[in-house]
Every structure is written in structure tokens, then in C-alpha cells.
Amino acid sequence: MIKIDDHTWLPDVKIDVISPSGFTQRIFDITGCFPIEYPINCIFDDAGGVITQCVDLNTPGGTGRLQPLLPPGVSQPALFHLNGLNASGHWTVRIADIDPADDGHIREVGLFILVNLP
Numbered sequence: 001m002i003k004i005d006d007h008t009w010l011p012d013v014k015i016d017v018i019s020p021s022g023f024t025q026r027i028f029d030i031t032g033c034f035p036i037e038y039p040i041n042c043i044f045d046d047a048g049g050v051i052t053q054c055v056d057l058n059t060p061g062g063t064g065r066l067q068p069l070l071p072p073g074v075s076q077p078a079l080f081h082l083n084g085l086n087a088s089g090h091w092t093v094r095i096a097d098i099d100p101a102d103d104g105h106i107r108e109v110g111l112f113i114l115v116n117l118p
Helices: none
Strands: 002-005 013-018 024-028 040-049 092-097 105-109
Touching (some): 002 092
Antiparallel strands (some): 002 105, 013 024, 013 092
16 A cells, blocks of 8 residues: 655656565556646555556545556556565565655555465
8 A cells, every 4th residue: 555645746756566585576657647746545456446547546545456557657467476475574665756856745655465374
């Protein structure tokens, strides 16, 4: 789950999930959604909905499930690349604003890992 607001240029926001082994999967990278402040308030999930407009990133209550966005901002499953990795250890969600000309506020970040145990 991700909640980011007050950011006017979403194309410079990149979000990655990093496994304990160091494997990195990008889940947010777009080329559009500017210059209006479109909040990101959703859960990225391979089984989620397809994003067709920037306003879709702000789901009611932040509980809407949306597919990750990969360049050039296309909704598509990407989290499946983490399947089968060892879930034990330190997982990281890295949110980067690659242009210092603007800012925003990260309000909430969460990562849910589903594990099938024997």
C-alpha cells in the first residue's frame, strides 16, 4: 500500500520493491500524470485493476488494488517476479524522487507478503 500526496510531477517518482536477496522489482514508473498533483493512494497488486487515467491512482480509502505501472506508464503484472523468493529477511520499498525541483509527502507505505507454508 502506498500513499503519496502533494507531488506535482509524478514521472520523476519511482517505486521499487527490494527482496532480502537484493532482487529489485520496479512497480511504479510513468511518463504522464503532470502537472496536476495526482495523489497515489492504492495497493499495487498483479491481480488489481488496470489504470486508465491518472486520477485512478487515488482509490477510495486507499484500498483499491491496481496493477503496477511500468514504462511508459502501462498497467501490467510485475510482482510475480518476486514469487518463489525467500520471504525471510529485510524487505525494502524504495520511493525515489529523481528530480529535486519538486517535492511531495509520503504518508504511508506497506508491504504484504503471502507465504504458502507446508
